[in-house]
Amino acid sequence: MDPSGSDHEHDISTEISDGKRVVSEMDFFANNAHRSDFSTANTVEKESLELPETRLQFNTGLNLLTPHSGAGNSSSIVNDGPFKCIKDHHKRRRDELAVLQAEVDRIYVENQRLRGMLNQVNNNYNSLHMHLVVLLQGQNNNLKPLVMKTESETVNEASEGPRKNHGGGEAVERQFMDPGRSEIGDVDDHSLPTSEEERSLGCCISPTNIVESMDTQNKSLKSSSTVPFDLKQIERDNRRHGRDNEGSKQAFVGCLPPSKVPKFDSSKDVDEQKEETMSMIRKARVQVRARTEASMSSDGCQWRKYGQKLAKGNPCPRAYYRCTMATGCPVRKQVQRCAEDRTILMTTYEGHHNHPLPPAALSMASTTAAAAAMLLSGSTTSSADHGIMSSNTLARTLFSGPSSFATLSASAPFPTVTLDLTHSPSNRPHAHHHQLGHSPNFHHNFTSLSLPHAFGQSQNGQFKVSGLLGSQSHPQIDLSHQLAPIQAQMSPPADTVSAAAASLTSDPNFTAALLAAISSVIGNVGTANNNCKDSPIIRSSTSIDNNT
């Protein structure tokens, strides 16, 4: 054996090339040999690199080869795989984003296109509406002499309305001649009324119709033994009021004093409940508060003063008036100035007329029962849409006024609608009355409300809209917020109120109640807008308070 270890080692090292010496290379000088004879090592490595199996074992010690990877590209797979995955993922995301972006762009374009269409439709509608308003104004101007007609002539016209008027008279006839048709439940929910239909519909759901249709039930009830009120009292009062015909009796039933009005009782049958409701409805009142210098507002009816009293708590006397347009008409009204603000005239209407009315007074007359019916039932068969639609124009007119405040109250003793039409003196359009030939002393706000639309007066945009809605079972609901959009969109004034009204409240019955009541109270305004021949029936009162 070679005594020199180096030799031995060398020998061993020389055996590397044979495959058996590799181990000996790792001996003492192994590192040096690697460092000093890098070429040798490289050679060895080169040789080993030429062997795929050896290389695999050497390079990684990890089995990174996938079954799908060939030996030739195994290196690239091991080094670039994760990055490419991320890259692909990002690319996919980019593609998706691009698709989404394209979709958004497409939707945006579509939206713009639809918006344009909507604007066009709105513009068309507005132009058509303005055209209609212009036409109506033109007709109003042609018919202005009607303003100077007498009340009796007006009544005659109302009576002949179906032949002479454009629907308003028809509505009158319907209301008074065919109550059976006009039950609110008969109204077709799905038909959108045209202008004529709108009036008729308004008439159909009018309280007078409710009352008269239920008067039929009164007759049958009277013939039965279940009459829930004191017939003796009725007879006595009947004699007292000089009413002797059946119609008067019917009418008088509605004038039962509060104590005779039956209370609601769940144990009573439906007919009785209806009867009781009717009594309440007929007894319902409408109070109109208006800032006026006249002693009495002109409402289209003829009144005779039958008494005057000093009511407690108010230094201003209360005057009592009775409708004299027909014998035995049960309608009364009280006129009194507000104690707090004597410029405010409070007019309270009660009962319903038993005779045809001039259009100017038609809606006013029907207010009482309408309001009460809405208030008391809260579940009338008329839909909210009816109220809104039938009151559409009327509500527009009301809400376009400088200030309006409507309150429905079913508090005892009578359901009462209080319509506050007072507004600041600075907004009072005095000139309108002179222009129309009215008495200079007549400053009823009905006319100020009606004039801008009916006669094309410009509006200054200083509108305030507010409203309260409530009843016995429903606390007052402040509609100010809901009505605010109306105020904001008053130009043009016509199209916004109905839309806003449609979204007034989640309780459609009360929306309808409000609109019906308001429209009834100022129905002459709405009639003026809708029916040109009937429109200008606005005249000064025949009764001037000497105290003022």
Place this chain on the structure above:
DNA sequence: CGTGTTTGACCTGCGC
């Protein structure tokens, strides 16, 4: 003279 208003008396309901 007819129509509408005034006004004191009367009736009625309600609260005490």
Place this chain on the structure above:
DNA sequence: GCGCAGGTCAAACACG
């Protein structure tokens, strides 16, 4: 039962 307040009546009055 009494008093009060709201509502109504009807005679007297005013007016055109």
